Amino acid sequence: MxxxxxxxxxxxxxxxxxxxxxxxxxxxxxxxxxxxxxxxxxxxxxxxxxxxxxxxxxxxxxxxxxxxxxxxxxxxxxxxxxxxxxxxxxxxxxxxxxxxxxxxxxxxxxxxxxxxxxxxxxxxxxxxxxxxTKAVDEDEEEDPGLTRDFSFMLTPSDASEKINIDVRLHDGPHTSTDHTDVGLQSWGASIVFSDLLCASPARFELAQSALGSSPRIIELGAGTGLVSLVLDKALLHLGISDATLIATDYHPAVLDNLKSNITLTRAGVKACALDWSNPIFDAPLDSSADVLVATDVVYALEHAVWLRDCATRLLGPKGVFWLMMTVRPNGRFEAVIDSVETAFQGTCPKAADGRHLTILAKENIEKRQGVGRGDESGYKLFRIGWA
Ligand SMILES: C[S@@+](CC[C@H](N)C(=O)[O-])C[C@H]1O[C@@H](n2cnc3c(N)ncnc32)[C@H](O)[C@@H]1O
Incomplete structure (x- = not known):
């Protein structure tokens, strides 16, 4: 006792x-x-x-x-x-x-x-x-993190047959000393977005007729890379056989974990450093993207503006930017709830052809039972393009 x-x-x-x-x-x-x-x-x-x-x-x-x-x-x-x-x-x-x-x-x-x-x-x-998930004692071994298996049902638009898109990836251990390594975990928005993509690829214009067979797709703030890894597998079944997929993030530990997830899944995705606050558009980011994707990347006031400016540089003339924002209505994240809408109002930077990015459509997406943290109440899905 x-x-x-x-x-x-x-x-x-x-x-x-x-x-x-x-x-x-x-x-x-x-x-x-x-x-x-x-x-x-x-x-x-x-x-x-x-x-x-x-x-x-x-x-x-x-x-x-x-x-x-x-x-x-x-x-x-x-x-x-x-x-x-x-x-x-x-x-x-x-x-x-x-x-x-x-x-x-x-x-x-x-x-x-x-x-x-x-x-x-x-x-x-x-x-x-x-x-x-941290080593409480310096002599203790590091927590190895968690391997997760995801499975999404891909429904091609011709509804010929449904195909399982299975992705195994590694969520790194979250350290209590570095509060910026949040991308070591797969967040609810990436799971819900992957599910929406697979359930209805046509809604995201993921078809050879819209994108051709070799589109360039770039993910911003990719974290563990779930969305890019799902796209890598799904596009093949949608007749898009030669896509270039680039998953970007700025955090060194997150990028290392992303690279090992790409290796684990044997995916044809490239991992690449990109910091929205100080973006460097060297290869492979020196050519424009047909599609940009980003999930749960708006959780500080400056994020939406940084993302808008990066997207203005990266998005091709006919491109579309899918941004899925997580809504956390309470506490310190409350302040960013409308920051995407605000960033795209008023003066936006212009591309070489004089056009600027704008929100073309917005949809509220419900939280799913058992997906995401308790402080998430749902998501906002933005379709952003040129005007
Ligand atoms: C909440 S996590 C979401 C990760 C992933 N998209 C998901 O939904 O699971 C936010 C991601 O944005 C990345 N991030 C934060 N600030 C960034 C910046 N300035 N430039 C690039 N990436 C950034 C983080 O490293 C992290 O991977």
Whole structure:
């Protein structure tokens, strides 16, 4: 038995998942605090250690200092041993991960007082979840990430036969130290967009009659590359045998993961660096694209304008830019909700022929059950072209 006051095991402390829709905020936070204390303990001792080093330890209550860092008794050592064993217990970790993942996915169903409280629950759960994907101890091995299998039903417009488009790719481990490596994961928008593309290629003008047999297609902010990898397989079945597909991103670790996904899938996709904030249009980006695609790439105020300017340089005279934006109506992403519409209003940069890009059509796409994070409420699909 472990001494009182220490965190409890996930299996004995977490409320059953079926009770989520009836849980009060207090119960949720208490469960999350327990998990936080168990799996994210480094912060307390590091914080105290750092304050000791900086001579600020007297600001802390005496009891907190004693229990966390300063005077380690035999009881403390026993407790730490028991806690280390509990932390290393694979079954308990898997149980906690499943509980947290379900909580985040079903956050909308929680009967909480307001959206701020919901956001705090999701943030706290995500924080604890992230601690499982990083090496807590420097001696520990890096988390290898996750291999995911996707399958989409391609329905060619002649409806001759339906074909499964299967893609296996690797979601890299998200590091808690680098908040810009979000492209190591496949986001809900890329999954929903891939599904829409396959369900109705004609809606996206993916036909030889529209694009010829050797179009150039460029993805912006490709992340794991799901959309490009799906296109690579799907186009062959649509009579487009010689497409050039270029998946771009700016983050070095994301680009490495993208390249290994291309190798894993044996796809004919090229990976290439492109930073929208400082774009360099060297080969292979020196020729224009017939189609641009981008999913979940608008999550800071400047993104929409940067993307518009890149698209103005990259899109060919008859080209179309499909942009699927994720709608996150609460919290810090609320501010970007209308930023795509705003970026294409007013003064837009012009191409050599004097035309500028504009939103030709916009459609709201519903969130799918079990796809995407709990803070996503749906998507906006923009068809952007020349005017
Ligand atoms: C939320 S992820 C979406 C990734 C992928 N499109 C998906 O839907 O799964 C955003 C992507 O945009 C990329 N990104 C962010 N800022 C960028 C920039 N300035 N230039 C190029 N890519 C950028 C990130 O590296 C990341 O891959």
């Amino acid at each position: 472990r001494p009182a006051g220490l965190p409890l095991s996930p299996t004995s402390s977490l409320p059953p998942l079926r009770s989520l829709p009836t849980l009060a905020g207090k119960q949720l936070f208490s469960a999350l605090d327990n998990l936080h204390e168990l799996y994210c303990p480094v912060s307390l001792s590091r914080a105290i250690k750092s304050q000791l080093e900086h001579g600020k330890v007297h600001d802390l209550p005496v009891q907190q200092v004693d229990s966390g860092y300063v005077s380690e008794t035999e009881d403390d050592i026993d407790s730490e041993g028991a806690l280390d064993a509990l932390r290393a217990d694979d079954f308990e970790r898997s149980y906690a991960i499943r509980w947290l993942t379900t909580l985040i996915a079903r956050a909308e169903e929680l009967p909480l007082d307001d959206e701020d409280e919901r956001e705090r629950v999701v943030d706290k759960a995500s924080y604890v979840l992230a601690s499982f």
